[in-house]
Amino acid sequence: NAGVTQTPKFRILKIGQSMTLQCAQDMNHNYMYWYRQDPGMGLKLIYYSVGAGITDKGEVPNGYNVSRSTTEDFPLRLELAAPSQTSVYFCASSKGGMNTEAFFGQGTRLTVV
């Protein structure tokens, strides 16, 4: 049981490039989330999904896109990378509902230069 798996672990992008951060979970969770964490700061919600085919914006969605075609996968797409997107990105999943816990991946450290 791998839990939440994120790839890649590290990536350096040039300004204007695009990339997709991958996230997969094997717990059959309906809810999945993408967060970013800037150095010394708390986590900020980018996008979330409550099930396959359903996504919604969080606090800081600008510059990102997501899709949820399967229960297991929730990729995050960065179009036209900017230095402000330098951050650590965490994916998480939960069964859902008020009384459940979330499981987090180990993060993707992204640097845009």
Add this chain to the structure above:
Amino acid sequence: DAKTTQPTSMDCAEGRAANLPCNHSTISGNEYVYWYRQIHSQGPQYIIHGLKNNETNEMASLIITEDRKSSTLILPHATLRDTAVYYCIVRVQPGDDYKLSFGAGTTVTVRA
């Protein structure tokens, strides 16, 4: 959203109990209190959660005041590996209950 207030940082001695306070004075009756922690560079880790009653698991105890306006996370015998940022979170209302909102948390440093 019910917001939470936590101290920015605290130290504790290895082997002693660490008591982490959290204020959530605007909490609603059906909102749970969750605690997560984040050890440096790792993804956040779930610790414990509760609604009204005190809760205990293998990691920690959660004490919630009777009026539910505050709570305390207790790490009974802190070790150096407990050094982390601890987040107190209140889950938002039903209909919006799938989002976890993290604040700045409390940076806990366990000293030998």
